[in-house]
Amino acid sequence: MVTVRAIRPDDRDALRAAFHKLSPQSRYRRFLGHLSDLSPAMLRYLTEVDGVDHFAVVALLERPRRPALMALGGALFERWQAPPEIVGVARLIRLRPDTAEVAITVADAFQRKGLGARLLSILVAHARRTGVDELVAHVLAENKPMRELLSTVGVVRSVAQDTVTVTLPKKSSRTAGGRRRAARAWRAGGVRFVLALRWLRIQRWSS
Numbered sequence: 001m002v003t004v005r006a007i008r009p010d011d012r013d014a015l016r017a018a019f020h021k022l023s024p025q026s027r028y029r030r031f032l033g034h035l036s037d038l039s040p041a042m043l044r045y046l047t048e049v050d051g052v053d054h055f056a057v058v059a060l061l062e063r064p065r066r067p068a069l070m071a072l073g074g075a076l077f078e079r080w081q082a083p084p085e086i087v088g089v090a091r092l093i094r095l096r097p098d099t100a101e102v103a104i105t106v107a108d109a110f111q112r113k114g115l116g117a118r119l120l121s122i123l124v125a126h127a128r129r130t131g132v133d134e135l136v137a138h139v140l141a142e143n144k145p146m147r148e149l150l151s152t153v154g155v156v157r158s159v160a161q162d163t164v165t166v167t168l169p170k171k172s173s174r175t176a177g178g179r180r181r182a183a184r185a186w187r188a189g190g191v192r193f194v195l196a197l198r199w200l201r202i203q204r205w206s207s
């Protein structure tokens with residue numbers, strides 16, 4: 001099962017592990033350079049977010065529990081269960097009142113299964129709630145998957161080398177109330193979704 005929830009400070013180790021699992025190409029596309037590790041400061045920055053102006057979610061692969069083994073091992077088995085693995089990260093960082101930077105990473109084995117689209121839709125919902133109608137993304141010219149993905153939610157324009165803007169279609173929500181509600185939702189544990197979208201394709205991979 002894949003669930004999506006707000007990122008938390010204690011995701012630091014799992015985030016680092018997910019970074020190390022990325023293929024060199026995905027890592028390069030996400031960070032626009034050869035990065036060999038995430039420093040403690042970067043990990044803090046990426047996981048300690050306010051949920052409003054810096055909003056981030058993780059997609060977690062939770063291994064199905066085996067009822068027979070559970071009955072045998074009980075609580076001990078629970079402790080041996082591998083912690084959920086991060087298979088996707090999506091973040092939105094406000095740059096100006098109506099503009100935010102977007103970044104998404106999906107683990108290589110999960111790409112092309114609909115997860116990136118699901119994560120982007122969560123970001124777009126947050127953007128709308130908080131008055132953002134323009135997204136900025138640093139995307140290599142050769143990164144067709146991300147460029148195509150962004151074009152599914154708005155009009156994409158190249159504004160500089162490796163930088164695009166995406167204008168979301170008008171359907172504006174307004175800032176103050178939306179930001180207050182977003183802050184409240186975040187404090188209450190943030191978003192949590194169980195992914196059903198194209199889920200069969202993911203399940204087939206994980207079994």
Ligand SMILES: CC(C)(COP(=O)(O)OP(=O)(O)OC[C@H]1O[C@@H](n2cnc3c(N)ncnc32)[C@H](O)[C@@H]1OP(=O)(O)O)[C@@H](O)C(=O)NCCC(=O)NCCS
Nearest residue numbers: 026029103105106111112113114115116117145146148149
């Ligand atoms: C870009 C990325 C997030 C897409 O995630 P994903 O889970 O593979 O995307 P999805 O399966 O949800 O695909 C959604 C849409 O994106 C586009 N897309 C995704 N992969 C594509 C590919 N290889 N070629 C062309 N279009 C592609 C398509 O429009 C697709 O819709 P469709 O399946 O109906 O054709 C993923 O490839 C990734 O993590 N890449 C490495 C990191 C990166 O480049 N991040 C962007 C920098 S901010």
